[in-house]
Amino acid sequence: MNKVSQLPTRLTVVVCIGVLISAFVPSSGMLEVMTSIMTLVLIIILLREDFGREMKGWLMLALGTYAIGVIADLLDEVPELNDHWLIENSDDVFMHIGVFLMCLCFIKMLQQRQNLIANLNAQIKKSHRLEEELSKHAFQDDLTQLENRRALFRRFDAIAIQLQRGVLAYIDIDNFKKVNDRFGHKRGDELLIEVAAMLSSTSPEGSNIYRIGGDEFVVLLPTDNNEATHQWVEHLYQSTKMMRQSFDIDLSIGIVPYHAGNLSDPDSILAHADKEMYKTKSSKNPAIAQHLV
Numbered sequence: 492m493n494k495v496s497q498l499p500t501r502l503t504v505v506v507c508i509g510v511l512i513s514a515f516v517p518s519s520g521m522l523e524v525m526t527s528i529m530t531l532v533l534i535i536i537l538l539r540e541d542f543g544r545e546m547k548g549w550l551m552l553a554l555g556t557y558a559i560g561v562i563a564d565l566l567d568e569v570p571e572l573n574d575h576w577l578i579e580n581s582d583d584v585f586m587h588i589g590v591f592l593m594c595l596c597f598i599k600m601l602q603q604r605q606n607l608i609a610n611l612n613a614q615i616k617k618s619h620r621l622e623e624e625l626s627k628h629a630f631q632d633d634l635t636q637l638e639n640r641r642a643l644f645r646r647f648d649a650i651a652i653q654l655q656r657g658v659l660a661y662i663d664i665d666n667f668k669k670v671n672d673r674f675g676h677k678r679g680d681e682l683l684i685e686v687a688a689m690l691s692s693t694s695p696e697g698s699n700i701y702r703i704g705g706d707e708f709v710v711l712l713p714t715d716n717n718e719a720t721h722q723w724v725e726h727l728y729q730s731t732k733m734m735r736q737s738f739d740i741d742l743s744i745g746i747v748p749y750h751a752g753n754l755s756d757p758d759s760i761l762a763h764a765d766k767e768m769y770k771t772k773s774s775k776n777p778a779i780a781q782h783l784v
């Protein structure tokens with residue numbers, strides 16, 4: 492990346508305009524000496540700046556040319572030399588070229604600074620975009636676009652702080668492995684997306700839906716009202732009836748109320764909901780029921 496000049500822009504503009512005017516306005520005696528010295532000082536200040544090598548070369552050229560003009564001007568004051576045509580005519584020419592070069596360097600420096608600021612702004616925008624993308628990936632499930640397990644735990648913290656209450660539904664698809672085996676992994680993926688969409692469309696307003704594992708989902712319902720929860724479960728079973736029949740799958744749901752008290756230990760509330768879900772699953776499958784006893 493280019494280096495940027497540290498000189499204050501306004502001050503440099505004022506000094507450069509002053510030098511430019513003084514270089515072309517005829518002056519004599521002390522005033523001329525003063526403006527010459529000021530110009531040299533300005534060039535030296537510019538040389539000390541961090542412009543990069545290319546600009547330094549141009550500034551050196553400006554300094555050299557201007558210095559020749561100043562020397563010629565001084566020699567012009569020596570009586571034995573002031574009649575020499577070269578000295579008589581060269582001082583103003585060199586000084587003017589030097590001042591021109593310096594002004595060009597200055598314009599280039601401003602341009603360099605603006606380019607650098609534009610580059611920096613572009614980099615900042617890019618890093619913001621990357622940051623957003625990263626945080627999206629950190630909290631979102633790529634397949635279903637639902638939020639993921641990490642997002643669920645983040646949500647638990649927020650709920651605990653806001654002292655909210657509601658119901659956590661832990662949903663697992665039964666026999667999902669067979670879908671993959673019979674219809675292929677791609678169709679399995681599509682089915683997961685369909686289940687996610689179904690959960691989103693059937694859940695009441697204010698619910699939060701997460702995919703926390705392969706075929707495992709969590710819905711946070713914003714109310715702990717029993718009747719409302721049962722209605723939602725009924726609605727979900729009705730809406731997924733066709734899908735469940737076509738793929739020979741089922742949904743096992745474990746329901747646990749949540750409140751600030753039990754959210755302080757998110758792992759245990761999830762374990763509790765998982766256990767409830769497993770009870771539902773086992774009630775359909777005698778082999779699991781035996782295992783649970």
Ligand SMILES: Nc1nc2c(ncn2[C@@H]2O[C@H](COP(=O)(O)OP(=O)(O)OP(=O)(O)O)[C@@H](O)[C@H]2O)c(=O)[nH]1
Pocket residue numbers: 634663664665666667668669671675676677678679680683704705706
């Ligand atoms: N297509 C697809 N399959 C997945 C994905 N993630 C996990 N799986 C599969 O989902 C299955 C989940 O395992 P289980 O829960 O034991 O399978 P199951 O047949 O539903 O078992 P039960 O829940 O006991 O009925 C495994 O076979 C995983 O390979 C995914 O993103 N896409």
